[in-house]
Amino acid sequence: MMVFLAGISSPIDTPLVSSIQLSIDKEFFSSSEVDATLRSFDEKASPGHYGITVKQLKTIPPSTLALIANNWLAYGCIPLELKQCSAVFIPKCPKRDFRPITFSPVLLRLFSKLVLSSLAEGNTFHKYKSGFSDDRSTSSNILILQALMHLTKKSQRPLFAVSLDLRKAFDSVSHEAILRLSKPMVSYFFLIHSKVSKV
Known part of the structure; x- marks a missing residue:
């Protein structure tokens, strides 16, 4: 697993932004933040496409995970390998339609939760x-x-x-409304959701 982590610690994807500052007071994640966030994860959660579980991720020192997350933050991009997500279709009731649920790799979920926590702290x-x-x-x-x-x-x-109540609200979100979001939130969406692929 360490070989896998070494391969994804330095993104080679083209950065969308040179760097992302999440809040006025903070730019990087600490080991203690990574540790606390990882402890909040359910060990039975789906591992995602690569099969790396929460339990396995918890064996890696938080300082190493913080280094990887901060590297992505500084580059302003995440390796494409981590943007390969597994999609599962869950039947709705009545069973005439399906609801897609996408499982991203655990490491990407950790990074996403760290970013969202930081955005919330910055009163975004x-x-x-x-x-x-x-x-x-x-x-x-x-x-x-x-x-x-x-x-x-x-x-x-x-x-x-x-x-x-908007029918299919998620499908009909106004692009203009998204562009009016705060800059840190827009940066987060570009960072996480650009070039995502489902497998």
Whole structure:
């Protein structure tokens, strides 16, 4: 496995950006951040295309993994080998359609989680956003709505709420809306999702 890691530690892919600064105060990952992030991974999780499991990844010193992640960050690109993902089609209910689930290699998942944690620390996300957040979920927004309903009922003031449910929302995301994202978030999407292939 160390031979595999040595081969992917220095990306040879063309960098999309010269470097990525995730937040104002921080540019690189520490060994302790890598260790804490890796400990949060379920050892039974799918290993992805290369078959390297979470358990195997945990045998590598966090300092080595931090060096690899920081190298990718400095280059602004990830080796193409790690962007080969396995796709599995899960039947929806009723079983007339399928939902694709893609499993990326564990090392890429580790890097992605490190980047997202750093983006969250840099206040890149809106405080009421639920996605990509460890301490919020969709139920958090429901609780906020319930509290607002209670307060307006108690104060006998009107409350207007609008709910918008987009069919196939993921397929119809506006490119203009994506371009209005913060620069660190756009850099993250380019870094992780460019030239991804499914096998």
